[in-house]
Amino acid sequence: MKPPDPGPVRPVEVITLPNEVQQHDHDHHQLVIALKGYSEFSIEGLQNLIVPGQGCIVTASSGHAFNGIGESEILTLNLPNQSNLDKYTHERIEPIFNNNHYFKIDNQFQCLLQLLVKEIRQSPDDLLVTDACKNTIIALLQRHVNTEYPQKLIPRSRINMTIIDNFIIQQISTKITVAQLAGCVFLGESQFHLLFKQQVGLTPHQYILQMRFNLAKELLEDNSLTLASIASASGFANQSSFTHSFTKLQGTSPSKFRH
Structure with missing residues (x-):
């Protein structure tokens, strides 16, 4: 699963997934x-987390999003259009x-898979082997898979907070x-909104505000910065709004916090 390639689709590929979401x-x-x-x-809204020994089926024309968490690797098998099959x-x-x-x-299939993947790694361009x-x-596959397992045991409501944090920091x-x-x-x-509150313990708005205040506190340590510039950099509408919100949540004004 990588961005569309104008060249021919390989029957099998071993791919390192990016940490950024692709779709x-x-x-x-x-x-x-x-x-x-x-x-x-996330396949047509059907979300899941997969680890070694698990996988998913993506049917033709199904919109899907994917990303790795840390260092992750997957095996993909691409099937031709069914009209081309006997x-x-x-x-x-x-x-x-x-x-x-x-x-x-199952374990038996996993052992066989390791051997097949080794062959694929050694001969990635040998189409006969792959x-x-x-x-x-x-x-x-039909004899060695359990399609009921993930729906019961794999968490499907997990939010990737690294993606959320990176977006908030950038914006x-x-x-x-x-x-x-x-x-x-x-x-x-x-x-x-519901899943975020369950996972983090704060609403998304509260979480964003917390990150704005954390940045503002860091910037307040630099005495060369004005309160207006800090308010702007932290995403507040103006200095007055920043001072009011900061004082309400921190119990002291930005000026007093700085000193």
């Missing part, structure tokens, strides 16, 4: 299996790719809305 869709089915670290996916192959894989879902693979590995994985001198934050993690505004 796209493609006209072929895709099977994803986590190999290393933590990876976050009848037997189509009937064999159709149950696997009939909808978007997450799954867990295609054979892809077909082997798909042929055995802190401007007005920041809940809708903007929700869009960063591909959630609806009301759902984001």
Whole structure:
């Protein structure tokens, strides 16, 4: 899963995911299996976190977003348009790719997968090898997966706070809305507000305000900066609004806090 490439789609790829959220869709089915670290996916609003031994099915034309958390790596298998498949192959894989879902693979399959991935790493440009590995994985997938596991045990309401914090830091001198934050993690505004409060213990507005005050406190240590410039840099409408809010929450004015 990477930005669209005008070249031919490789049957199998080992990919290091970026920590920044990426989003796209493609006209072929895709099977994803986590190999290393933590990876976050949102497929047509169906969110989940996958780790080694788990994966997901992305059906053709399904919009999906994804990112790694820290150092993460995935294996992707790209399926051709079903009209190009023979009848037997189509009937064999159709149950696997009939909808978007997450799954867990058993230990036996994980051991085999490690060997296949090793071959793919050694011969990434050998289409005969990579295609054979892809077909082997798909042929055995039905017998070695549990599609019920993730829905019960993988947290689907986790918000990636690194993405949220980075966005707030980048936009802190401007007005920041809940809708903007929700869009960063591909959630609806009301759902984001509810999940955020459960996870952080503050509303998004309170959290943003807290980060504005933290920045303002740091800037107040620099006596060369005026209160008006600090207010602007921290995202307050003006010095009066900054002083009023700061005094209300901190119990002292910015000037007294500085001294």
